[in-house]
Structure formats: structure tokens, C-alpha cells
Amino acid sequence: MERPGTWQAIRAEALRRMRAGDWPPGERIPDEAELAAEFGCARATVNRALRDLAEAGLLERKRKGGTRVPLTPVRKATFEIAIIRRDVEGRGQRHGYRLIEDALRPPPEAVRTALGWEGGAMRHVTALHLADDRPFVLEDRWLNPALVPADRVRFETVSANEWLVRNIPYSSGDIGFLARPADASAARWLGCDAGAALLAIERTTRSEAGPITFVRLSYAPGHRMEAML
Amino acid sequence: MERPGTWQAIRAEALRRMRAGDWPPGERIPDEAELAAEFGCARATVNRALRDLAEAGLLERKRKGGTRVPLTPVRKATFEIAIIRRDVEGRGQRHGYRLIEDALRPPPEAVRTALGWEGGAMRHVTALHLADDRPFVLEDRWLNPALVPADRVRFETVSANEWLVRNIPYSSGDIGFLARPADASAARWLGCDAGAALLAIERTTRSEAGPITFVRLSYAPGHRMEAML
DNA sequence: TAGTGGTCTAGACCACGTA
DNA sequence: ACGTGGTCTAGACCACTAA
Known part of the structure; x- marks a missing residue:
């Protein structure tokens, strides 16, 4: 348990009151000044606790409107997006890697629009990651050849x-999860039947210097991504 | 842009320095006191900015060890988990709902272990959610009959x-994403071929009073979940 | 317009973990 | 042992927005 008077203790007590029904859904709870007086702490400490709950979707806060317990809370689930090698090693397995293709190709329309790519050919890199010598995930990536030139970066x-995370980090972009049937290529490299259900992550990355990359990671059948609530 | 001297402005400047290479990966950055002096603000303001970046995985902070730019940052992607009706309505579509089954059954072994269920039969509820009259997601749920009795809650x-979010909110549990092939039942209700790749969310929910529910939401083919980075 | 959360300050003490 | 981040305080001003 947290020592009393800390913001974690106040957060825990607020959660308890919500679960116990003292602060029922839809109701407005006492304002920060009142709670600070009740708990015998500074208002900033109450603020820290309630702000934390609000960020998790468990409270709704508005200036002048006060703090309310939402009727239908929108919880947040967070995934940790590490580089694949660390992901594999974190499972206690040995990471393997095999480059399949690295060539200049005109990108498909979906990639052009996702990245906002105006140019011609992009660098298409396909690779397989292994965990203990078994197929783990297929990396299918389109790179801006101006930012990642083939004659300098292999x-x-x-x-x-891994190269991107180390060399062009802290960029912005989108990320999406989907399921897709394995095509012939994915089935071959992942060692599954064509049409098998694959969990896939699609990610676009941009910088101020323009589009960087679009990647689709297709995981071997049965893969499961755990999130923290 | 943020007004200078705010924690958002300091966070933006820190991000800029990381991207620009002023604070390269692996390096230790100045401590809070130094940065506060440089930016002409209180240390608490610097703390707020750097703590925010650390929570996003963009910095690593340790007492005595200082603050470092991680070599391979572990980014966090967050999904908003709303109730299905709101999810559908948020897409500008009309939500439909159809109960398929509500019966007492012995749960499969996977459900027993996921929930830590020691008893016998559980309440098995299957339902289809629709968006503009088209199948959206199949809800396959096992409920603790003691907490959600069939004679009182329909x-x-x-x-x-929706009932659970409104009546037993703020509980803890796990959540996982996976892809699975549509079985005969899913194919029938979702209107797709058997074996089609479905994105599924599995979630277990517990309270102090014991296991509450295990649910698997299987989305219609082509569904995509967008996350915020 | 007035009430409430959002934020900043200057100072203090503490906890952790490196050296 | 000691340096650094983690947190609390008391007070202040500001920004948003509901009344």
C-alpha cells in the first residue's frame, strides 16, 4: 500500500469510492479544494491523483464544470512497441533474421496514399524474423530512398x-492493427497455409523531411499481443 | 505553439533536441536543475515535461542515474476501449444489436484457466452487434452467474x-489482440466465409468478489483498429 | 461572470541507486 | 555517501466554460 498523503494513495481512495458506489457514475465529485481539505494535503497533490485517473479515462474533468465519474468510461489499453529483436529476446527466445528482398519498386496505391508519396519507385525491403529458428514475423516495408539510400544503408x-529505430527515432506516424489472410508469400515464409489468419500491424512514419516508411508486420499464426489496461 | 515557459514548451524543445541530434541516443541529458536554470523556470516544470516524455518511452529516468535518451526507445501505442455501441456511433453509423444465445453451460478449459474459474457452469452469452444493419462484431462472453444472475439481468x-460497463465498472483485467479464422458460427453471423481472418480481442475481467467475465470480440473481416502513438 | 481545473513557483524533504 | 529524480507544500495567477 502507498503511504497516506501521497497522490497514489488519493488515487487509490478515489478508485475505491467509485467501485464502492460512493461516487456513482454520472455524479460530480467534490472539487480539488474540498478533497485537499478532507485528505489534509495540498491541492496540487489531489490534482495529480485526479489527473492521472482522467488520463486513464476513469474521470472526466472540465474547468468550471468540475470532475465527474463518466457513465460509460473509455478505458485506454496501451501496447509497448519495441523493436522486434528485443521483443523476441524478451520472450526468452533467440532472435534470427533473414533478408528476403531489397529492391527499388513502384509502391502499390495503398502505400502511396498512406504515406502521401508523390515520387516514383521506393525501396522495398522484405525480411523474416525468427524466434528460436521458427518464423516469428514477416516485415514488409517501403522506404523513402532519399532518406534511406540503398548504397549507404544495408x-x-x-x-x-532496428536501423530505423536507432537512426531516425522519435518521429511521428500512425499505427493500426488488423487481421489478414496469408498470401502465397506470407504462407511460404511463415510456414503456414495460404489463407491462414495473421495478426498484422501497419505503421506509417513521417518526419519533417517527408515520408519515411510504411511497414506491415505479419505475425505467425497464433500470435497474441498483450496490452496493459 | 505553446507559450514559452510551459511544460509543453519544454517537452517540445526536448523532443526537438532529440530529433536534431543535440541529445543523441544513449547520452545523458542535463539534470532538472540545470535545465530549469537554462529555461528560466522552476524545476517542477522541467520535471513535468521530462516525466511526460519518459511515460511515452522517449526518455529513461533513474534517480542518481540521471535522464538518458534510450538507444532503442520502447514506444507506447494506446487504444481507446469504448463500449461497442459508442464505437459504432462514433463512426457515424447506426448501432444494431441481436442476442443469439443466453444459457448456462460448462465453460471450455481455456476460459476456466483465463478466469481462474473453480465452479461449474457459467452463463454463456452470444450476441451480434451491427453497424448500419451490417455485421460489425460478434460478442462471445462467459459470465460469473453469481455476479450477473440470469433471472435479474437480461x-x-x-x-x-454495455451493462457491464455501466454496472460493474472500474474493474481490473487483461486484454489481448489476436487473429483467428472464422469458425462455422462466426462465419454464419458475420456473413463471411469459414476460415476468414478475423481480428479478435480477448478480455478477462475480475473484481475483489471474484472473476466477472471472459469475452472474445470477433470483428468482421477487414476491421482495423487505429491506435494513437 | 464566477467557479473550477490547469499550471507555475520557490522551497523542502525523501527515496532510490550509482559510485 | 551522495547526486538525481520523485513528490509534497502553500500560494498565486490563468484559462476555460457553465450558469
């Missing part, structure tokens, strides 16, 4: 996934 | 998903 031993 | 018009 992906034979270090995956594009 | 799911003909209000889904179990």
Missing part, C-alpha cells in the same frame, strides 16, 4: 526495423 | 458489453 544483418 | 435489448 539490411543484410541489421533489420530495417 | 440482455435482450442492452448488450452485456
Whole structure:
């Protein structure tokens, strides 16, 4: 348990009151000044606790409107997006890597629109990641050749996934989860039947210097991504 | 842009320095006192900015060890988990709901272990959610009959998903994403071929009073979940 | 317009973990 | 042992927005 008077203790007590029904859904709770007086702490401490709950979707706060317990809370689930090698090693398995293709190709329309790509050919890199010698995830990536030139950056031993995180970090972009049937290529490399259900992550990455990359990671059948609530 | 001297402005400047290479990966950055002096603000303001970046995985902070730019940052992607009706309505579509089954059954082994269920039969509720009259997601749920008794709580018009959020909120549990092939039942209700790749969310929910529910939401083919980075 | 949360300050003490 | 981040305080002003 947290020592009393800390913001964690106040957060825990607020959660308890919500679960116990003292602060029922839809109701407005006492304002920060009142709670600070009740708990015998500074208002900033109450603020820290309630702000934390609000960020988790468990409270709704508005200036002048006060703080309310939402009728239908929108919880947040967070996934940790690490580089694939660390992900595999974190499972206690040995990471393997195999480059499949690295070539200049005109990107498909979906990639053009996702990245807002105006140019011609992009660098298409395909690679397989293994966990204990078994197929783990297929990396299918389109790179801006101006930012990641093929004559200077090679992906034979270090995956594009890892190179990008190390060299063009802290960029912005979108990320989405979907399920897709394995096509012939995915089935071959992942060692599953064509049409098998694959969990896939699609991610676009941009910087101020323009589009960087679009990648689709297709995981071997049965893969499961755990989130923290 | 943020007004200078705010914690958002300091966070933005820190991000800029990381992207620009002023604070390269692996390096230790100045401590809070130094930055506060540089930016002409209180240390608490710097703390707020750097703590925010650390929570996003963009910095690593340790007492005595200082603050470092991680070599391979572990980014966090967050999904908003709303009730299904709101999810559908948020897409500008009309939500429909159809109860398929509500019966007492012995749960499969996977459900027993996921929930830590020691008893016998559980309440099995299956329902289909629709968006503009088209299948949206199949809800396959196992409920603790002691906490959600069939003679008192009915799911003909209000889904179990919504009832639980409104009546047993703020509980803890796990959540996981996976892809699975549509079985005969899923194919029938979702209107797709058997074996089609479905994105599924599995969620277990517990309270101090014991296991509450295990649910698997299987989305219609093509569904995509967008996350915020 | 007035009430409430959002934020900043200057100072203090504490907890953790490195050296 | 000691340096650094984690947190609390008391007070202040500001920004948003509901009344």
C-alpha cells in the first residue's frame, strides 16, 4: 500500500469510492479544494491523483464544470512497441533474421496514399524474423530512398526495423492493427497455409523531411499481443 | 505553439533536441536543475515535461542515474476501449444489436484457466452487434452467474458489453489482440466465409468478489483498429 | 461572470541507486 | 555517501466554460 498523503494513495481512495458506489457514475465529485481539505494535503497533490485517473479515462474533468465519474468510461489499453529483436529476446527466445528482398519498386496505391508519396519507385525491403529458428514475423516495408539510400544503408544483418529505430527515432506516424489472410508469400515464409489468419500491424512514419516508411508486420499464426489496461 | 515557459514548451524543445541530434541516443541529458536554470523556470516544470516524455518511452529516468535518451526507445501505442455501441456511433453509423444465445453451460478449459474459474457452469452469452444493419462484431462472453444472475439481468435489448460497463465498472483485467479464422458460427453471423481472418480481442475481467467475465470480440473481416502513438 | 481545473513557483524533504 | 529524480507544500495567477 502507498503511504497516506501521497497522490497514489488519493488515487487509490478515489478508485475505491467509485467501485464502492460512493461516487456513482454520472455524479460530480467534490472539487480539488474540498478533497485537499478532507485528505489534509495540498491541492496540487489531489490534482495529480485526479489527473492521472482522467488520463486513464476513469474521470472526466472540465474547468468550471468540475470532475465527474463518466457513465460509460473509455478505458485506454496501451501496447509497448519495441523493436522486434528485443521483443523476441524478451520472450526468452533467440532472435534470427533473414533478408528476403531489397529492391527499388513502384509502391502499390495503398502505400502511396498512406504515406502521401508523390515520387516514383521506393525501396522495398522484405525480411523474416525468427524466434528460436521458427518464423516469428514477416516485415514488409517501403522506404523513402532519399532518406534511406540503398548504397549507404544495408539490411543484410541489421533489420530495417532496428536501423530505423536507432537512426531516425522519435518521429511521428500512425499505427493500426488488423487481421489478414496469408498470401502465397506470407504462407511460404511463415510456414503456414495460404489463407491462414495473421495478426498484422501497419505503421506509417513521417518526419519533417517527408515520408519515411510504411511497414506491415505479419505475425505467425497464433500470435497474441498483450496490452496493459 | 505553446507559450514559452510551459511544460509543453519544454517537452517540445526536448523532443526537438532529440530529433536534431543535440541529445543523441544513449547520452545523458542535463539534470532538472540545470535545465530549469537554462529555461528560466522552476524545476517542477522541467520535471513535468521530462516525466511526460519518459511515460511515452522517449526518455529513461533513474534517480542518481540521471535522464538518458534510450538507444532503442520502447514506444507506447494506446487504444481507446469504448463500449461497442459508442464505437459504432462514433463512426457515424447506426448501432444494431441481436442476442443469439443466453444459457448456462460448462465453460471450455481455456476460459476456466483465463478466469481462474473453480465452479461449474457459467452463463454463456452470444450476441451480434451491427453497424448500419451490417455485421460489425460478434460478442462471445462467459459470465460469473453469481455476479450477473440470469433471472435479474437480461440482455435482450442492452448488450452485456454495455451493462457491464455501466454496472460493474472500474474493474481490473487483461486484454489481448489476436487473429483467428472464422469458425462455422462466426462465419454464419458475420456473413463471411469459414476460415476468414478475423481480428479478435480477448478480455478477462475480475473484481475483489471474484472473476466477472471472459469475452472474445470477433470483428468482421477487414476491421482495423487505429491506435494513437 | 464566477467557479473550477490547469499550471507555475520557490522551497523542502525523501527515496532510490550509482559510485 | 551522495547526486538525481520523485513528490509534497502553500500560494498565486490563468484559462476555460457553465450558469
